[in-house]
Amino acid sequence: MVTSLYGQSSFVYQGKVVNESGESLIGAQLTFLVANKVLGISDINGEFYVETEELILRVKQMGYQDRTITSEDTLVVMREASSMLNTVVVSENKRSSELKKATVSLEIIHPNFIVNTAPTNLEESIGRINGVQVVDNQPTIRSGSGWSYGAGSRVQVLVDGVPMLSGDAGQPLWTFVPTEGIQGVEIIKGASSVIYGSSALNGVINIKTKNPSDKPFTQVTTSTGFYDLPKRRSLRYQGRTRNTVSNITAYHTGTYQGFGLTVGLNALRDESYKMSDYDNRLRGTLGLRKTVSKYNLIYGLNTTYQQGTSGSFLLWESYDLGYTALDSGGTDNQVNRLSIDPYIKWSTGKFKHTLNTRYLWINNDVDNGDPTIDQSNSSNLVYAEYQSSFSLPKNEFNATGGVVAINTETNSPLYSGTQRATNYAAYLQLEKGWNR
Incomplete structure (x- = not known):
């Protein structure tokens, strides 16, 4: 698109920057072909608008090869750098x-x-x-x-x-x-x-x-195997049965009605090669992400839940019975875990802001065969971090600072009930480069 301004030719560059998968690229820089002066930056949707007298501009994005464009290029496809x-x-x-x-x-x-x-x-x-x-x-x-x-x-x-x-x-x-x-x-x-x-x-x-993709994508992976029988017959506590291990994972991502979605699932069944030693678990994850380009804002929520049972033993029966638990006993553990991670990112001028939070709950129900000793425990953790960063690319100067707050609460009958702890911290890091 070409317009006339005070007798000089002015070119309007307006379009969108994407990768080879068609996903929008945020923060791509439009610069002069020779000098590194930044004329514009693509927004959260990958869109840009620049008006200049230059016939050709360069598009730069970290992790991708540079591209040169004219005002007629409305869709800029960036290719990943091989280096x-x-x-x-x-x-x-x-x-x-x-x-x-x-x-x-x-x-x-x-x-x-x-x-x-x-x-x-x-x-x-x-x-x-x-x-x-x-x-x-x-x-x-x-x-x-x-x-x-x-x-x-x-x-x-x-x-x-x-x-x-x-x-x-x-x-x-x-x-x-x-x-x-x-x-x-x-x-x-x-x-x-x-x-x-x-x-x-x-x-x-x-x-x-991974961030949610613009196009729906689904992947399922499975694997299975078995433990071979030991050469020494005294170690074959299970006879001639070969214990197995099986694992399956599933992953889906896409964008629906403006919300980015990721869903994950994992299931494992491991019979192990030792007596009373096993691991069975199921985990599910969910991620939601929303982009508000008008306010340069991204917010979302990630959550993961896991439940499982496992067994183990500390001492073996003897040298000849190395894979057999002492007195055929062991410890069984049932675990439940839940994390909820809300976050928000936004930018104001040359400043970028991030607020990350997490709630983590863990509960371990332990059965060691002795009702007089309770080794079960649980914990709650609340984490919050605010970070702000400032950058001057031309001067190779960067500043990053933030504050962190952590609160934990644990409950274990073995260690006198409930224990609480709170930590606060602040950090600041300044960086200056010279012709790097």
Whole structure:
């Protein structure tokens, strides 16, 4: 579209920026072809409007190849950059930035890696990464600081920037993470306690989930297997029966009447290879997301519910009966977990604001065969974080700050009833780059 303004030609650029799947891209920059001066940015719907005398403009978006356009291009399709260095990460400083500008050792796990490993929980995939070990559900990075079981984690585990640690013992909830909806995992191999707290002294594992797609998409994955019989006959407590393990996941996403929707389901039945050791669980997730472009506003709600039963034993019968529980006994555990995560994001001028909240309820009903010892426990956790970020791309200056509030309540008869704790914190991080 061309108009005349005071005798000079003025071109109006108006259209929409999308990726190869047709999904809208937010924050794509329209700049001069030679200089990096930003003339306009695509809004929440991917739409842009720029009026300039330039014949050709450049469209830039982190993680995608640059495009040059004219005023006749109303639909700009961006292609993903093939270089890993252009990958967008958020874990280093709680804002979007390019991997090549990261100042810490950061590794990215793509969803294909998780799918190919066919894990029954994310812990199995994380443990395959170089420099990362998971022992008794506790992650350590590069043989970092030690830990005591039940005394909290020294690696912060996040889902979309919100901690996924239990309110009582501060343990990662690996089986509670919706693996069917993971977009990627970012691992910081080093201390990041400035903006993530003391739980990040050894590193950060940030799990990013998929945003709702514009077009409906459904995926179902199943796997099954069995445990082979031990060569030593004394270990075959089940005779010649081979115990099995079966897993099924389902995922659906789409946009309906302006609301983005994600639904996930996971069911596992694991008979294990040891007596009294089993794991049966069912997990469901639901995500709703709404975009209000008029106010540069995004709000939504994610919720996950899990229930399951599991069994285990501490001591085996003898050397010859290594897979048999002592006195054929064990501990049965019935677990119920629920998380509700409302969030809201909005922008005002050069500032971006985010409010993340979480309510996490966990109940463990433990039966150890001794009615005089009650090991059951429950916990409630309320988490809230407000964050604001300010950016001057031309001067390579960024500021990120926020406040965090955490309230926990645990109930365990073994440890004298109900315990309560409240924590408040604030953080601020300033960044300045020079011709990077």
